[in-house]
Amino acid sequence: MKLQRILAIVERDMRKFFRSPALMMMSMIFPLMQLIVLGYAFGGKIMGVKIAVVDKDHTSASRDVRQRFDAVAAGPRTLKVEDYSSLSDAVVDLRTGFVRAVVYIPPDYSRRVNQGNRPRIAFIEDNTDNFVTNEVLSRMQSLVQDINRGLNPFQPGQRLTVPTPRLQPLIDLQVVELYPYIEYIKYLLAGSISMSIFIVAMIGGGITFIDDKSRGLHEGYLVTPIKKSELILGLIFSGAIKGLMAGTTITIIGGLIAGIDRLWDPVRLLYLGVVLGCTSLGMISFMFLIMVRVSDPLVPRAAFGVLNTRSRSSAARP
Structure with missing residues (x-):
């Protein structure tokens, strides 16, 4: 076994490799493209997710919810809010992919808040993409928790030294999946x-x-x-x-x-x-x-x- 013969085989095989640009691209460029595509598709921060807000209440209580969405859009920029006047139009755009979620504020939202009758906000999600939907849902849950802290200023374990009116019940966030479970x-x-x-x-x-x-x-x-x-x-x-x-x-x-x-x-x-x-x-x-x-x-x-x-x-x- 001679080193010169081995080097001749190595030289011949390397020349065949360099004479095939397609093979070089497959072995070097495509894995890099795969790294970039999969790395940014399944990881990183989610920003600019479009959600539809359907406000049927049009009161100060519902405007407070809308302002909190605007704060998230201006701050972390996770969400991009789109106003809709019809729930059906928002759901159609959710099915076609123009928005990723729909927040529905019913017409009796402020009345239930004032009466302490368990106000509700509906969150309609596209359950075919759990990665984006879970991020938007967690952001929505944090917003509802902030609103609940504003309705109930007393934290658990705090002692009340003066008589206070009946505390407002927490807002109920109802999650509705767009498609049935498969x-x-x-x-x-x-x-x-x-x-x-x-x-x-x-x-x-x-x-x-x-x-x-x-x-x-x-x-x-x-x-x-x-x-x-x-x-x-x-x-x-x-x-x-x-x-x-x-x-x-x-x-x-x-x-x-x-x-x-x-x-x-x-x-x-x-x-x-x-x-x-x-x-x-x-x-x-x-x-x-x-x-x-x-x-x-x-x-x-x-x-x-x-x-x-x-x-x-x-x-x-x-």
């Missing part, structure tokens, strides 16, 4: 179906195309009357069929395990087949669009490893 296994089923189709798109689409090109099979095909467009379309359709088979299998078995209602409904199965077919065709076509100019067989494998690591990091999100 079991986590049902919530995860859609991601598992997409992952199965994506794996087929990676293995049966891009990697197969690159491997066939590196082995010279494409030249053998093109000797026959088959055109290059026919070759690409054939591989796309075969990959879409395999993706549809994988998605259908995961859907049926996963639906039975998760206990999906009306799984065998013919109309639902028809819609499901159309969605799975379009998803498979879209992922396979997208993978061919990315890999059509790639000649190094290591590039799709590096891309597959980066994307697989990203999916596991997203699944480990608290």
